[in-house]
Amino acid sequence: xxxxxxxxxxxxxxxWRGRQGVAxxxxxxxxxxxxxxxLIGGWPRGALTELxxxxxxxxxxxxxxxxxxxxxxxxxxxxAPPHLPYAPALAARGVQMERVLVIREASHAQRLxxxxxxxxxxxxxxxxxxxxHLETAPLRRLQLAAEQGGCLGILFRPISAIRQxxxxxxxxxxxxxxxxxxxxxxxxxxxxxxGRCLIRL
Amino acid sequence: xxxxxxxxxxxxxxxxxVGLDREIALAISRSHRGRxxxxxxxxxxxxxxxxxxxxxxxxxxxxxxxxxLPRSExxxxxxxxxxxxxxxxxxxxxxxxxxxxxxxxxxxxxxFGGLEPLSRLLDRELDQLGHQYRxxxxxxxxxxxxxxxxxxGATAQTPESLRRQINDIALAQLTRNPEVRALIDDIxxxxxxxxxxxxxxxxxxxxxxxxxxxxxxxLGSVPDPRPPxxxxxxxxxxxxxxxxxxxxxxxxxxxxxxIITLCGYLLGRGAATQHLTWRLEHREAAATxxxxxxxxxxRDAGHMLDIFRERIERVRLPEPVVAMGLTVTGWLHFEEQTxxxxxxxxxxxxxxxxxxxxxxLGDARxxxxxxxxxxxxxxxxxxxxxxTGQGDDTDERRHPLWLLDPPCPLGVREQRPDYGGRLxxxxxxxxxxxxxxxxxxxxxxxxxxxxxxxxxxxxxxxRRSGGWYLHGLFD
Numbered sequence: 001x002x003x004x005x006x007x008x009x010x011x012x013x014x015x016w017r018g019r020q021g022v023a024x025x026x027x028x029x030x031x032x033x034x035x036x037x038x039l040i041g042g043w044p045r046g047a048l049t050e051l052x053x054x055x056x057x058x059x060x061x062x063x064x065x066x067x068x069x070x071x072x073x074x075x076x077x078x079x080a081p082p083h084l085p086y087a088p089a090l091a092a093r094g095v096q097m098e099r100v101l102v103i104r105e106a107s108h109a110q111r112l113x114x115x116x117x118x119x120x121x122x123x124x125x126x127x128x129x130x131x132x133h134l135e136t137a138p139l140r141r142l143q144l145a146a147e148q149g150g151c152l153g154i155l156f157r158p159i160s161a162i163r164q165x166x167x168x169x170x171x172x173x174x175x176x177x178x179x180x181x182x183x184x185x186x187x188x189x190x191x192x193x194x195g196r197c198l199i200r201l
Numbered sequence: 202x203x204x205x206x207x208x209x210x211x212x213x214x215x216x217x218x219v220g221l222d223r224e225i226a227l228a229i230s231r232s233h234r235g236r237x238x239x240x241x242x243x244x245x246x247x248x249x250x251x252x253x254x255x256x257x258x259x260x261x262x263x264x265x266x267x268x269x270l271p272r273s274e275x276x277x278x279x280x281x282x283x284x285x286x287x288x289x290x291x292x293x294x295x296x297x298x299x300x301x302x303x304x305x306x307x308x309x310x311x312x313f314g315g316l317e318p319l320s321r322l323l324d325r326e327l328d329q330l331g332h333q334y335r336x337x338x339x340x341x342x343x344x345x346x347x348x349x350x351x352x353x354g355a356t357a358q359t360p361e362s363l364r365r366q367i368n369d370i371a372l373a374q375l376t377r378n379p380e381v382r383a384l385i386d387d388i389x390x391x392x393x394x395x396x397x398x399x400x401x402x403x404x405x406x407x408x409x410x411x412x413x414x415x416x417x418x419x420l421g422s423v424p425d426p427r428p429p430x431x432x433x434x435x436x437x438x439x440x441x442x443x444x445x446x447x448x449x450x451x452x453x454x455x456x457x458x459x460i461i462t463l464c465g466y467l468l469g470r471g472a473a474t475q476h477l478t479w480r481l482e483h484r485e486a487a488a489t490x491x492x493x494x495x496x497x498x499x500r501d502a503g504h505m506l507d508i509f510r511e512r513i514e515r516v517r518l519p520e521p522v523v524a525m526g527l528t529v530t531g532w533l534h535f536e537e538q539t540x541x542x543x544x545x546x547x548x549x550x551x552x553x554x555x556x557x558x559x560x561x562l563g564d565a566r567x568x569x570x571x572x573x574x575x576x577x578x579x580x581x582x583x584x585x586x587x588x589t590g591q592g593d594d595t596d597e598r599r600h601p602l603w604l605l606d607p608p609c610p611l612g613v614r615e616q617r618p619d620y621g622g623r624l625x626x627x628x629x630x631x632x633x634x635x636x637x638x639x640x641x642x643x644x645x646x647x648x649x650x651x652x653x654x655x656x657x658x659x660x661x662x663x664r665r666s667g668g669w670y671l672h673g674l675f676d
Contacts, residue, residue, distance in 0.1 A: 053676075054654070055656065055674075055676070057656075057676040058676070059602050059603070059676070060602060060675065060676065063602070075587075081603075082603075083603040083604060083605055083606075083674060084582075084603065084604045084605070084606045085570060085602065085603065085604075086578070086581075086582065086600060086601060086602055086603060086604040086673060087570045087571060087572045087573075087581070087582035087583075087590070087592065088572045088578075088581045088582065088593070088600060089600040089601060089602050090570070090592065090602065091572050091592030091593060092600065093602075095592065096592065097569070097570060097571055097572065097590035097591055097592035098569065098588050098589065098590045098591070098592075099588075099590075100569055100570050100590055101555075101567065101568075101569060101587050102567075102568050102569070102570060102584075103558070103562060103566060103567055104565075104566045104567075104568060105566060106562060106566065110561070110562060113561070114558060114561075114562065117554065117557060117558065118554065118558075121553075121554040123553075123554035123555070124554075174676075175655070176654065176655040176656045176657065176676045177655040178651060178655055181676065201657075201675065
């Protein structure tokens with residue numbers, strides 16, 4: 001790994017460039033929430049997004065994008081979600097159910113394997129996975145896999161993961177409040193974190 | 202007609218070493234007039250100075266670790282049958298000679314774009330199968346077999362070319378029949394060429410009709426009918442493993458041989474299959490059987506092996522594996538899909554991805570979701586096969602994205618349900634009261650609630666028991 005050019009690293013998104021921003025327009029999937037799009041531009045395609053919260057919060061934020069992506073020929077993969085995705089509610093929010101693919105009850109290793117396969121395969125438009133603990137090395141592998149497959153790689157992780165260095169292109173902290181979901185940008189590709197907004201559901 | 206002969210000189214040894222990840226010194230013994238001698242040995246044994254003809258005792262003195270096994274012609278025959286199944290993709294006419302497979306490739310070579318491409322394909326697959334072999338081509342099966350044994354690599358497409366190439370071959374190579382061999386010894390001629398220069402009548406007088414018939418068949422002047430071989434309707438192959446295999450990954454090698462054989466057979470039949478049944482035999486424990494499913498009918502060995510690697514991970518081995526079998530009973534007529542795949546490459550990718558998931562995790566754990574028209578939330582959905590999910594747009598936007606299955610009973614404090622603190626109930630209740638017809642009736646009032654942490658919850662009060670339950674999460 002001594003001869004990797006700077007340009008290559010930039011292209012891969014492996015270099016984080018502070019306020020300078022990236023020259024190339026990044027491929028993003030609009031979130032469907034005006035205030036959120038204004039803040040982060042959209043869900044980065046071919047990259048990891050981490051949603052950090054106390055109790056797996058944040059799925060509602062994804063619904064407009066998932067609904068749109070379910071109209072493509074690719075899967076929306078749920079890798080061992082903590083609860084059951086409620087089909088009538090998904091359908092009511094416009095998700096085409098035939099594109100929904102759920103992996104039930106899998107060990108940590110199997111989940112990791114499945115998420116990596118799915119992100120890499122280009123058969124999935126979005127891959128969602130729930131992890132309590134995740135080392136940095138597998139996190140990096142997932143990021144590379146998402147780059148290869150060009151999907152939205154969404155990881156739901158506990159708030160404690162905030163201290164871990166992460167190769168994810170986007171990291172959001174989600175806090176449910178009486179008014180809606182409070183979203184804080186911890187990190188985004190090509191810019192500082194720090195912005196926040198409130199999404200009324 | 203043009204016959205391609207494949208001669209497998211090391212087959213007696215190879216059937217003993219299949220699937221062995223390390224090389225061991227192996228030899229086959231032969232008993233002749235009460236004396237046990239080495240008849241064949243592998244390269245590892247040869248490197249220790251062991252060679253054919255050596256008495257077994259002497260061989261063991263040279264290398265104590267040598268494994269000497271008696272030759273098993275029944276095992277060789279069944280190995281040759283397995284090779285015939287594989288070779289069925291190259292020719293519908295297959296015949297056998299000892300350690301030799303004879304394929305009529307005069308008709309089928311056109312399918313492969315000529316003899317050269319066909320030969321290259323044969324070479325490539327035989328390498329993957331892990332067999333040493335010698336190949337020759339001749340207008341008659343007898344000549345092809347003879348050339349493969351004595352002039353490997355020879356190609357004689359015309360009778361003239363054949364005569365040129367067999368002239369120098371020793372007469373004794375022509376047959377193993379002891380009576381004919383005795384005859385040959387008597388006439389005092391050494392090579393086939395010497396015999397052929399004699400006038401036919403003279404030769405007939407000196408040797409009798411049997412050798413004449415042999416020459417006529419060799420050169421194709423009389424027909425050389427071989428009993429036609431028909432592949433069985435059911436593919437069933439078994440490999441005995443010389444070592445005990447304890448690791449999943451090590452099973453991929455013998456599996457590859459079985460899969461390549463299967464795919465040759467399927468190609469020959471113009472078929473493809475969706476279900477492979479594997480059987481792993483152990484010394485003591487009952488055999489481990491499992492099925493390998495494919496999303497689409499296939500006969501692609503590389504693909505099948507990939508799926509096997511995923512599938513075998515999930516198999517629990519009670520003991521090391523000593524033999525491995527593959528059975529395929531059902532297949533479908535294969536439809537060429539290449540055109541489709543070119544048009545829509547994601548289809549192929551998609552299928553392969555799902556297959557990998559399902560083989561590694563099991564079908565039951567990779568599922569789609571469907572809505573079901575029912576007012577009871579726990580019955581308003583069901584698991585379904587991937588890609589078959591239906592969504593009735595119920596317009597139930599008030600319902601949460603997450604369902605707890607089953608509902609989680611909540612503690613009650615000061616007459617209010619409690620979940621991470623006292624719950625504030627937000628909306629007027631939604632009453633769900635159904636199910637008397639199927640014995641699963643419910644009478645519930647559902648509320649959207651919020652706990653002190655700000656989480657939005659879907660709770661209900663059972664109107665019969667008065668108990669509170671958490672049934673869904675909004676965030």
